[in-house]
Amino acid sequence: MKFYNTLTRKVEDFVPEDPSRVRMYVCGPTVYDYAHIGNFRPMVVFDSLNRLLRHKYGQDAVVYARNITDIDDKIINQAIATETTIDVITDRTIAAFHDDLDALNVAAPDHEPRCTEYVEPMVAMIEELIEGGFAYAAEGHALFDIHSYEKYGKLSKRSLDDMRAGARVEVAPYKRDPGDFVLWKPSTDEQPGWPSPWGRGRPGWHIECSAMSKSCLGETFDIHGGGLDLIFPHHENEIAQSCCANGTEVMARHWMHNGYLTVEGEKMSKSLGNFFTVKQLRDEGWGGEVIRFSLLSAHYRQPLDFSRDKMREMKAQLDRWYGFLKESGDPEAGEVDERVIAALSDDLNTPQAIAILHELTDRPADLKASATMLGLLQQDSESWFKGEVSDDENAEIEALIEKRKQAKADKDFATADQVRDQLTSMGIVLEDKSGGVTEWKRG
Ligand SMILES: [Zn+2]
Numbered sequence: 001m002k003f004y005n006t007l008t009r010k011v012e013d014f015v016p017e018d019p020s021r022v023r024m025y026v027c028g029p030t031v032y033d034y035a036h037i038g039n040f041r042p043m044v045v046f047d048s049l050n051r052l053l054r055h056k057y058g059q060d061a062v063v064y065a066r067n068i069t070d071i072d073d074k075i076i077n078q079a080i081a082t083e084t085t086i087d088v089i090t091d092r093t094i095a096a097f098h099d100d101l102d103a104l105n106v107a108a109p110d111h112e113p114r115c116t117e118y119v120e121p122m123v124a125m126i127e128e129l130i131e132g133g134f135a136y137a138a139e140g141h142a143l144f145d146i147h148s149y150e151k152y153g154k155l156s157k158r159s160l161d162d163m164r165a166g167a168r169v170e171v172a173p174y175k176r177d178p179g180d181f182v183l184w185k186p187s188t189d190e191q192p193g194w195p196s197p198w199g200r201g202r203p204g205w206h207i208e209c210s211a212m213s214k215s216c217l218g219e220t221f222d223i224h225g226g227g228l229d230l231i232f233p234h235h236e237n238e239i240a241q242s243c244c245a246n247g248t249e250v251m252a253r254h255w256m257h258n259g260y261l262t263v264e265g266e267k268m269s270k271s272l273g274n275f276f277t278v279k280q281l282r283d284e285g286w287g288g289e290v291i292r293f294s295l296l297s298a299h300y301r302q303p304l305d306f307s308r309d310k311m312r313e314m315k316a317q318l319d320r321w322y323g324f325l326k327e328s329g330d331p332e333a334g335e336v337d338e339r340v341i342a343a344l345s346d347d348l349n350t351p352q353a354i355a356i357l358h359e360l361t362d363r364p365a366d367l368k369a370s371a372t373m374l375g376l377l378q379q380d381s382e383s384w385f386k387g388e389v390s391d392d393e394n395a396e397i398e399a400l401i402e403k404r405k406q407a408k409a410d411k412d413f414a415t416a417d418q419v420r421d422q423l424t425s426m427g428i429v430l431e432d433k434s435g436g437v438t439e440w441k442r443g
Pocket residue numbers: 026027028209234
């Protein structure tokens with residue numbers, strides 16, 4: 001297998017440190033509000049990588065950690081703005097996030113650490129950094145001294161001047177250099193806080209991932225993933241903290257980043273009205289599998305343009321594949337086609353893997369097995385065509401179909417047509433089969 005490594009800007013052979021314990025860490029969401037579609041691209045991309053690694057090294061040979069950031073000023077501000085507590089915000093947002101991930105068929109990671117549960121190791125790591133001369137305390141803060149680490153900038157390939165000019169660098173009187181970044185900051189009485197040697201406060205965002213990845217995976221691990229926007233400052237700072245605190249040369253050996261997502265050709269923004277959450281799309285009736293397929297349709301390092309047209313195209317393709325599986329009697333999964341593995345092993349080339357799926361329509365069992373690598377075609381065809389249906393709704397639809405059947409038998413065609421129209425208005429399409437059997441699906 002080979003993957004592009006952001007550290008070297010090259011596609012490199014992937015050789016895990018220990019093939020019986022392949023370790024991957026991916027930065028998860030900050031849980032203050034519904035995640036937008038762009039947040040789900042890394043979730044789906046690294047879920048596909050997780051599937052590939054397990055296929056190659058064994059189901060139990062991969063340790064995947066993906067965190068939840070549940071301490072953040074955005075969460076505090078959201079609680080104030082909506083006049084509720086932080087716990088209410090984070091519990092609700094995490095539940096919604098998990099519900100969306102289930103709909104997108106994203107498997108749960110082995111570890112899903114929450115920052116609030118790892119404050120102690122964060123404090124311990126900051127103490128190590130201060131003792132080692134890599135960080136300093138000032139006015140209730142602890143700050144990383146970027147001059148203490150000569151490799152600072154190696155991931156983002158930025159000079160100190162570039163980094164200081166970065167939009168997210170905050171000038172403050174207690175900083176020795178404007179580029180020094182916060183490891184710990186003080187909390188007011190109203191803000192959540194934990195005791196520390198520097199006073200009551202809370203951790204900075206970057207130290208969270210350094211401490212949690214160490215707790216879950218160890219001082220060094222194989223793959224660290226996330227979106228392109230995290231390279232600087234977040235991942236650059238993670239490397240500085242982890243390598244200095246642990247005395248290691250590397251944190252992760254392979255750094256992988258997915259590209260940006262645009263919506264209908266534009267950068268997603270609330271003011272342009274093209275800001276979608278997965279929840280909104282699901283409420284519009286788009287299935288999680290259609291959203292997932294759309295997110296995998298471009299190579300992960302390329303920009304991805306997300307649109308309703310794209311989802312329509314992906315849904316039509318899934319209809320064809322599921323229709324084909326249905327005709328074949330919904331076979332059990334067969335063999336994964338080696339060409340699909342080869343495509344994914346070549347820097348996770350999902351468009352190439354999808355192209356090969358198109359060639360497997362004469363081998364339904366193998367199509368189903370191969371699509372598993374992308375997390376697709378895992379439903380039975382009936383649930384695909386019917387979508388989510390409650391028992392009550394199903395009973396109502398079946399009763400209407402029976403009513404229409406009876407009307408036709410009575411030659412009461414006006415009633416039969418009226419019932420069909422009623423079903424159409426419910427988004428239900430009927431298919432009359434031989435032997436008087438009528439099947440239904442969503443239109
Ligand atoms: Zn992170």
